Amino acid sequence: MGFLTRIPDDSPFTLVNIPFGIFSTKDDSTPRPATAIGDFAVDLRALSKAGFFSDKSVIDALSQQTLNAFAALPAKTRTVAREEIISAAKDGKIPESSLYKLADVKMHLPVNVPDYTDFFCSLEHCQNCAPMMKAPIAENFFHAPSAYNGRASSVIPSPSIVRRPRGVFWTTAADGSREPTYGAEQHLDYELEMGTIVSMPVPYGETIKVDDAPDHIFGFVLLNDWSSRDLQVFEMPPLGPFNSKSFGTTISPWVITLDALKAFQTAPKHTTKRLEHLTYKDFAHGTHDIKLAVHLERDGKRHKIASSNLKYLYWTPYQQVTHHASANCGLRTGDLMGTGTLSGDGTDENGKKLELGCLFEATQHATQPIVLEGGGKLGYLEDNDVIILSAWCEDESGRKVLGFGDCKGKIVAPDAPLD
Amino acid sequence: MGFLTRIPDDSPFTLVNIPFGIFSTKDDSTPRPATAIGDFAVDLRALSKAGFFSDKSVIDALSQQTLNAFAALPAKTRTVAREEIISAAKDGKIPESSLYKLADVKMHLPVNVPDYTDFFCSLEHCQNCAPMMKAPIAENFFHAPSAYNGRASSVIPSPSIVRRPRGVFWTTAADGSREPTYGAEQHLDYELEMGTIVSMPVPYGETIKVDDAPDHIFGFVLLNDWSSRDLQVFEMPPLGPFNSKSFGTTISPWVITLDALKAFQTAPKHTTKRLEHLTYKDFAHGTHDIKLAVHLERDGKRHKIASSNLKYLYWTPYQQVTHHASANCGLRTGDLMGTGTLSGDGTDENGKKLELGCLFEATQHATQPIVLEGGGKLGYLEDNDVIILSAWCEDESGRKVLGFGDCKGKIVAPDAPLD
Numbered sequence: 114m115g116f117l118t119r120i121p122d123d124s125p126f127t128l129v130n131i132p133f134g135i136f137s138t139k140d141d142s143t144p145r146p147a148t149a150i151g152d153f154a155v156d157l158r159a160l161s162k163a164g165f166f167s168d169k170s171v172i173d174a175l176s177q178q179t180l181n182a183f184a185a186l187p188a189k190t191r192t193v194a195r196e197e198i199i200s201a202a203k204d205g206k207i208p209e210s211s212l213y214k215l216a217d218v219k220m221h222l223p224v225n226v227p228d229y230t231d232f233f234c235s236l237e238h239c240q241n242c243a244p245m246m247k248a249p250i251a252e253n254f255f256h257a258p259s260a261y262n263g264r265a266s267s268v269i270p271s272p273s274i275v276r277r278p279r280g281v282f283w284t285t286a287a288d289g290s291r292e293p294t295y296g297a298e299q300h301l302d303y304e305l306e307m308g309t310i311v312s313m314p315v316p317y318g319e320t321i322k323v324d325d326a327p328d329h330i331f332g333f334v335l336l337n338d339w340s341s342r343d344l345q346v347f348e349m350p351p352l353g354p355f356n357s358k359s360f361g362t363t364i365s366p367w368v369i370t371l372d373a374l375k376a377f378q379t380a381p382k383h384t385t386k387r388l389e390h391l392t393y394k395d396f397a398h399g400t401h402d403i404k405l406a407v408h409l410e411r412d413g414k415r416h417k418i419a420s421s422n423l424k425y426l427y428w429t430p431y432q433q434v435t436h437h438a439s440a441n442c443g444l445r446t447g448d449l450m451g452t453g454t455l456s457g458d459g460t461d462e463n464g465k466k467l468e469l470g471c472l473f474e475a476t477q478h479a480t481q482p483i484v485l486e487g488g489g490k491l492g493y494l495e496d497n498d499v500i501i502l503s504a505w506c507e508d509e510s511g512r513k514v515l516g517f518g519d520c521k522g523k524i525v526a527p528d529a530p531l532d
Numbered sequence: 533m534g535f536l537t538r539i540p541d542d543s544p545f546t547l548v549n550i551p552f553g554i555f556s557t558k559d560d561s562t563p564r565p566a567t568a569i570g571d572f573a574v575d576l577r578a579l580s581k582a583g584f585f586s587d588k589s590v591i592d593a594l595s596q597q598t599l600n601a602f603a604a605l606p607a608k609t610r611t612v613a614r615e616e617i618i619s620a621a622k623d624g625k626i627p628e629s630s631l632y633k634l635a636d637v638k639m640h641l642p643v644n645v646p647d648y649t650d651f652f653c654s655l656e657h658c659q660n661c662a663p664m665m666k667a668p669i670a671e672n673f674f675h676a677p678s679a680y681n682g683r684a685s686s687v688i689p690s691p692s693i694v695r696r697p698r699g700v701f702w703t704t705a706a707d708g709s710r711e712p713t714y715g716a717e718q719h720l721d722y723e724l725e726m727g728t729i730v731s732m733p734v735p736y737g738e739t740i741k742v743d744d745a746p747d748h749i750f751g752f753v754l755l756n757d758w759s760s761r762d763l764q765v766f767e768m769p770p771l772g773p774f775n776s777k778s779f780g781t782t783i784s785p786w787v788i789t790l791d792a793l794k795a796f797q798t799a800p801k802h803t804t805k806r807l808e809h810l811t812y813k814d815f816a817h818g819t820h821d822i823k824l825a826v827h828l829e830r831d832g833k834r835h836k837i838a839s840s841n842l843k844y845l846y847w848t849p850y851q852q853v854t855h856h857a858s859a860n861c862g863l864r865t866g867d868l869m870g871t872g873t874l875s876g877d878g879t880d881e882n883g884k885k886l887e888l889g890c891l892f893e894a895t896q897h898a899t900q901p902i903v904l905e906g907g908g909k910l911g912y913l914e915d916n917d918v919i920i921l922s923a924w925c926e927d928e929s930g931r932k933v934l935g936f937g938d939c940k941g942k943i944v945a946p947d948a949p950l951d
C-alpha cells in the first residue's frame with residue numbers, strides 16, 4: 114500500500130479529494146502540476162511521463178507550468194484523469210520518487226488568473242454591515258448577484274506575506290472637518306471567502322444558462338479578500354472598492370474539484386424567487402455544504418474567530434458565474450471569482466453571533482473587539498497577525514471527509530521584507 | 533526615397549510618429565509587430581530578421597506575437613529602436629517586401645492586457661453628470677484619482693463589432709413602482725477616453741514616485757468605454773460599474789509612444805494643490821496636448837459629435853499610474869488604464885457646449901438629442917451606428933503633426949454575428 118497507509122486521520126487530502134495545484138521543489142524549481150494525498154504532494158508531471166494517464170490531452174496539459182490547460186479540458190477528461198490518480202493510489206502504484214512532503218514544497222498560484230472578480234452575495238454580511246454604513250441594503254442586491262472587478266496582479270498563493278498598504282483616507286482636522294491624508298492603513302481587515310475557478314471558457318459576446326454553469330467551473334479555493342477599511346471608506350463613492358482591495362488577495366493553492374464536491378451538493382439556504390435567467394431547475398443541488406472556519410495566530414497562539422458555510426450565500430457560485438457572463442464579457446479559463454464575504458446568522462449558546470466573515474462585522478468596526486483567550490483584544494489586524502482560513506466537508510456522522518488545506522497570510526509593516 | 537515620398541499630407545502616421553502595433557496579413561496569419569508609416573504597415577519582425585536593429589533584446593522582443601516584451605525593454609532601448617526605424621525610413625532603406633497596405637492588414641491588440649483599469653478623472657465630466665445623477669461630486673474626487681477595476685477579457689481592437697448587451701435593469705411596473713427586468717439594453721452609450729499602456733512593471737508590494745511615472749508608460753491609445761446606462765443605473769450602488777462596462781472596450785491598435793509625444797508635453801489645465809505624493813516637480817510637462825474628436829456614422833453619413841483634449845484631465849495619466857501603484861497592487865507590462873471620459877468646457881459661437889465625451893452628457897440622457905445634419909436625431913446609440921474616436925497633435929501653426937489612427941466600433945443587435 115505504500116504511503117497511503119500513512120494518510121493521517123485529520124488530513125484534508127484524502128483519496129476522495131485529489132485536489133490540483135502547482136508546486137516546485139528544492140531539486141527542481143520548475144512549477145508543475147501536483148495533487149496532494151495525505152502529507153505528500155504527488156508530482157503529476159512525473160506520473161504523466163511515467164504513463165499513468167491514458168489521454169494525450171491530459172499528458173500535454175500536465176506538462177505545463179500552470180493548470181490553465183488542464184482546467185480547459187472537457188470535464189469528462191478531467192474526471193477520468195482524477196480517477197486514474199485515485200486508482201493508482203489505491204493500487205499502491207504511485208512511485209515514491211514522485212512524492213514530496215507537503216511541508217517541503219513551494220506552492221504557486223494554481224492557474225494564471227486572466228481576470229479576478231469579487232462578488233458581494235451574503236445577505237447576512239449585508240445585513241450586518243448596513244447599520245454601520247448608515248445605508249440600507251441596495252435594492253439591486255435581491256435581483257442579481259452584486260460584484261466588482263478585482264485586481265488580478267495582487268492575487269497570491271497561501272502562505273503569503275502582505276504588506277500593510279498606504280493610501281489616502283479621511284482624518285479629522287483641528288476644526289473638526291475631515292481632511293484627506295496619505296499614510297499607512299489603520300483598520301486592516303480580512304474577509305472570509307471562497308473562490309470559483311473557471312474551466313471551459315465563454316467566448317466574448319456569448320452568454321450561458323444557469324443550468325450549464327457547472328460546466329464552466331474547475332473547482333473552488335479559499336480566498337482571503339484582505340481589506341483596507343480606511344482606504345475603502347475614502348474611495349467607495351461612487352465607483353466601489355479599488356486600492357482598498359488590491360494590496361493582496363490570498364488564495365489556498367489547491368483547487369478542490371466539482372467531482373470531489375459532488376457528494377456535498379445541497380440546496381441554498383435562501384429560496385426567494387429569482388429572475389428566470391438566474392433560476393435553475395435542480396435547486397436541491399444548487400450549491401455545496403462546505404464548512405468554513407477562521408483562525409487568528411498572534412504571539413504564537415491560535416484563536417478561532419469565525420465560522421461559516423458556503424451554502425449560506427444568497428447568490429450561489431452557479432448564479433454568480435451566469436450573471437457574470439450575462440452581458441457578453443466572456444470568461445477565460447483560470448478566471449477567479451470571489452464569492453464575497455461568507456457570513457451567516459448562527460450563534461453560540463449565549464446568543465452571540467459566530468458567523469461573521471470579517472472584523473468590520475465581528476468587532477463592529479473595532480468598537481467591540483474580540484476578547485482573545487489568554488488575554489488581548491482583536492479589533493483590526495496588527496502587524497505580524499496571521500489569518501488562517503480553512504474549509505472542509507463532513508459526512509452525515511460529522512466526520513471530516515475532505516478539506517481544502519489552509520489559506521494563510523501574515524500582515525507585515527508597510528516596508529517590511531516580502532520574503 | 534521609395535514609399536516615403538508617398539506619405540499623404542493627412543496621414544496620422546508621419547515620420548515623427550512611428551507607433552507600434554501587432555498585425556497579421558493574408559499571406560501570414562501570425563500576429564507580429566509593426567509600425568505604421570503613411571498608408572503602410574511596416575513588418576518589424578521582417579526588419580528585425582534583416583538586421584535593422586542593433587540590440588539583441590530588441591530582436592528577441594520583435595519576434596513575439598504581442599508587444600509586451602518590447603514594452604518591457606528599458607525606455608532607452610526602445611528609443612534607440614525607434615530611431616533606427618526612422619533612420620532607415622529616411623534613408624529609403626526599408627524594403628518594399630516589409631510593407632503592407634494598412635487597408636489590407638488585420639490589426640490585433642497591441643499587448644496582452646494583464647489588468648485593465650478605468651479612471652474617472654475629468655472634472656467637467658463629473659460636473660455635467662452630477663445634476664443628472666442628482667448627487668454632488670464625491671469629495672474624494674478632488675484628492676486622488678478615482679478609478680475602478682475593469683474587465684480585461686472584453687478589451688478588443690479597432691475596428692470592432694460590439695453586441696448590444698442584455699442585463700438586469702429597472703422598469704416601471706403597472707403600479708408605478710420599479711421592478712427588475714432582464715432584457716436588451718436600451719440606452720447604449722460610448723465614452724471618449726484615452727488609454728495608458730504600462731511599460732516597466734512595478735513589483736507587487738512596491739510603489740512609485742509620481743516623477744518616475746513616465747518610466748512606466750509605453751504610450752497611449754484611444755479607448756472607447758462602451759457603456760450600458762440601464763445596466764449601470766441598476767448595478768452602481770454600492771460597488772460601481774460591472775456588467776454595464778464589460779461588453780466591449782475598443783482601443784485603437786497603434787500605441788503612440790512617449791517619445792513621439794514629447795514635443796507635445798504641456799501643463800495640465802487644472803492647477804489645484806494636490807497631496808504631496810501626487811504632486812510632481814515638472815508641472816509644465818505634466819501632461820500632453822492631444823486633440824480629440826468623436827464622429828458618428830449612421831446611414832452612410834459621418835457626423836462630428838464631440839471634441840476634447842487630454843490636457844483637460846483633472847488627474848493626469850502620470851498621477852493615475854502613481855495612485856494606482858500606491859497601495860501595493862503591482863503593475864504589469866501591458867496593463868491598460870483608461871483615462872476616464874474626456875470632457876471639457878469649450879463652446880461654439882452660440883455658447884453650445886462641444887466638449888462632451890459621452891451621450892449621457894451630450895444629450896442629457898436622450899432628453900435633448902443631437903440633431904444630425906441632413907435629418908435624424910441622436911439620443912443613444914442605435915444598432916448599426918458606428919462611433920469613431922480620433923486624436924492628433926498639432927504644431928504651433930495648427931498643422932497636424934501626428935495622429936493616433938481611428939478607434940472605431942459598430943453596435944449590432946444582441947444576437948447579430950460578431951464577424
